[in-house]
Amino acid sequence: MKIFFYELLYVSAVSLGAATLLFPLLGAGELFWLVVTVIVLLSGILTGFKNAGWTVRMLLTAGAVTVVSAILLLNRNEAIHEVFVGHAALLWLPVIAVFTFLAGEGVARIRLFRILVAAGSGLSLIPCAALSIRVEKLFVVAVLSLLLLTAAEEIQRTWKKSGSTDGVAHLVTLAPFLLVTMLLVAIAPVSEKPYDWAFVKKIAAQAEKGMRELHIRLSIGNDRDPSESMMGFSGRGQIFGRLHDSEEEIMVLSGLTPGIRYEKLTGKTFDTFDGQEWTDTDSSGLRDVTLDTISLLASAEEFTDHREDLIHRATMQIRYRKINTAYVFHPLKTIAAGSWAAAARLQEGGGDLLWPGVKSFRTEYTVPYFRINRDHDLFLEYLRGSKLPSYSSFAPNAMMVAGQDAADYSYEDLLRHREHVYEVYARPVELSGELRADLDALCAGVSAPCDRMVLLEGMLRGLSYTDQPGKLPERVKGETEFLDYFLKESREGYCSHFATALVLLARAEGLPARYVQGYLVPVGGETEVVVRAAMAHAWAEVYYDGAGWIPYEPTPIYEVMSRWETVEEREKLTEAAVVSPVGPPEHETVEAPDPEPEEEETHHIRIPWYAVAIPVAAGLLFAVFLLTILKLIRRIRFGRLTERERFAALCRRNLMLLRLLNLGIGETETLREYGSRIAAAAGAENVAFLRFLEDHLYDGSYDPREGESVATETGQRLAERLQKEHPLRSLRARMQTGM
């Protein structure tokens, strides 16, 4: 039996693989599972036929006769006939089964052949995968099954062990585990696309993020002064030097208003330029940042009923990463008051916002601020008439902005703030005669300061941008020299030059202006963006009464625009969109009637009762006939034996019956010991034949006839007992012995 199962394992694997491989050649179309099942089944039956005794072979033959006769009868049914006619190649199935059976037998019996077939079929999968050659999953399963069986057997062969080391029994008894393995492989999902390691990518991204943060923590120094090389931003107002192109992540902005293109973050402001460098001499103790914002709110409110046409309230969350700074980076028109300012213990001084100490990695804060509609004509109109707000407007806005801290923002503070601004940021700048003439020509006919600023901004944007302008000549020792050099001679530079020029020109126009360093962040409409060191920027801000500080962008390459539609414009757009539709004229439509469904010809396969009954009856009759013939042959053979041979045969049968009754002889037991042991369980009369058998085996001195008689009677008694106690075993015994 173990040989049968052993061979069946290999035959099944080979036949499964061959069936899936040869199926395309059969042209059986949708009959894949039928073809494969039939081939594997037939191969298995052939294996059983080869290993079975004559009785089983006869039964299998009878079964084959049943199936063939059934097919012949069923072939009369047209529907079934069409199946066979349409797929004539199905007639090759038995041939293929025989071939796969023989191949499987070769694999099972010949070790070298098995290794070669397993290795060859395994290696054949490589080009199939590499060249995307289409193979059936079952073929892969079959090949892997063969590889697994071969590997298990070879490992067993080379493994030095004691005990029961029969390789065949080893493989057969481990087959359930191997079959479960291959079953799991067979039912596992398959995709035509390579695996998208999304979760691995997530893990990798998380790991990379963690490593980056660790790197940031380790690389951030404790120096109070911000490291220019790290952040790009500098607390010093030098306008020469190399531009930073580092992509280091300085901070992350989130919670941004959708649709914003750019955002400017103020870091530090400067008021005094010596021709080479800006310095900060503003020592105001006023809360300039918030006063500036309240002033804007109040004056805008006085200008228009729709204040939102000029300003929008917004917030942004800022999270520091690779930065070490005392400066609170914030947008213009920030509300540096309220709970967040109190919690952060912000300090305002000289127009800058400062932390109480130095802040670094993972510092987070949410900044409330107001966006300005700077590039809208309405805002320009507002600037033209901008003036300090009245107390009646200022006070409620101060209350709205500062809440319970409104007392810290008095109207007097606003007046002092304005005075201070003019004192520090409006120091007159002297232009050279030639430059003055050029600018007068440029601004001819334009009187409003804000309009002149737009012209000056445009003029500067007409110059060239370069990231390597070189150092300023030593002769540039002041503002006038700088403007002459930059506007007349060099006419190129980067943001620092352009910002410096605009600040100086604004002051030359009598307007307070300041130089600002911070970050210009291209938001691109997103709600979250990373600020990098390369985004460090300098720009100019000009002070208008009421509106406060307004930013300008004179650097050519940056298109910084802050503009949105006013309420009135939106209403106009809404009206224009409403159009009464003029549909097509009504007309009758005659729907075509649904076409009547065609009557399909149905081909039902009806199996008449006789198509089942006759083949089954034929098979049974054939089986009975064969068994009868077999029994007759056995009897004839038995009769031809000598007395001793008959006695021996009968004893073998009796021993088999005793074994089926769980009274089998032990491995090292003698017949005498055996008889003594089972005498009580089997009955003394049923062990008497053992005495004769002992004589038969050792010295032959016994009466064969008496022995045969005793053995025959014993056999009958044992058979009856077996039939009562174990009917199935009795049937098996009958089949084996032909009793």
Added chain:
Amino acid sequence: MARNRLIALGLFAAALAGISLVGGPVSYGFFFFTLTVPVISLIYTLILLFRFKIYQELETRSVVAESPVQFYFTLQNEDLFAHAGIRTGFFTDYSTITGLDSSTVYELLPHTGVSNRTTLVCRYRGEYEIGVRTVTVMDYLRLFSITFRNPETLRVTVMPRWEVLRGVACLEELAASARDSLITPNDPDVLVREYVPGDDIRTIHWKATARTGQPMVRTRIGEESPGISILMDSCRYDEAPDRYLPPENKLLETTLSLAYYYPARGIRTAVYAFDQGVCRYTLENTGSYERFYAELARFRFRPDSTQEKLFAAADTEPAIYRGNAVILVLSAWSDAAGAMVSQLGKSAIPVLVCLVTDEACGIPETEEGARVHFLTIGTDESLTEVFA
């Protein structure tokens, strides 16, 4: 096994690369194959872990040190699948099993077993585990092996061995001094008793024998004649079994052998030890040796049963000082032992000191004039060779 694991790991890595680059049944099938095979192998190993059966038995529970005893050992598979790889490890610290190799791997087909009958020798007296210590189960592809400690170990009580010493010079000296106290033919002795095998024939009372027709031996009455006193060091000097078992084993073996030697020559012997108090084991004659052996073999050594306590207790036993000779069986020489020897020397009692130790040590200094003889006995030495 390492090679198979490397191959499996390599194939799995290749499969991972395969499904990352190429789709289809080949790459995915191979990937799940390289994933499923080790998983099922591991499950098989775990099943084996819980289904495996081992039986072991000793011929007798009463084992004597260094005496071979029959050991039965069976591995059984009661399942429907093969047990591909089973390996057993044995306790080897204090016992030896012949014929069984710890490196042997067994395979058991369904409903089959492997039975071995072999001999086991326990080296030392004491109570410890023997037989199968660990079991290692392996899967059919040699990818996994799990070793677990045998939960049902055999625990035996090993009795000490002893030797019949013959004609040892130093022992004869002591015997001679002790024999001087034997009853002379003129001494009044009242009691006689029947001869039992093992009695010294020199103590046969011929007159009584002739009278009764049976061999009769003299028995002294009245004042006891102690003969030989053996003081056995009762201290456990170490916590680790591999440190205390060998010396304790040899101490008992020496004591038992010496205790048998003198009664075999008609000299009464008493063994003194200390176990929360003085323990006295007397041996009148070899006939009662079995009882004596059983009692002394159960003696428990303790860390607090120091030599000081033993000798202090011995001082309260007058029989020791009335005896004719004293044998000290010690694990180590101490000041207390020196003082004891001096004390015995003052009483003109000859002393034999048996030092059971593996360390090389010189003869300890004793007072001049003391009749002391020193002997060093290694823990693995044969007494016959030592006393030869």
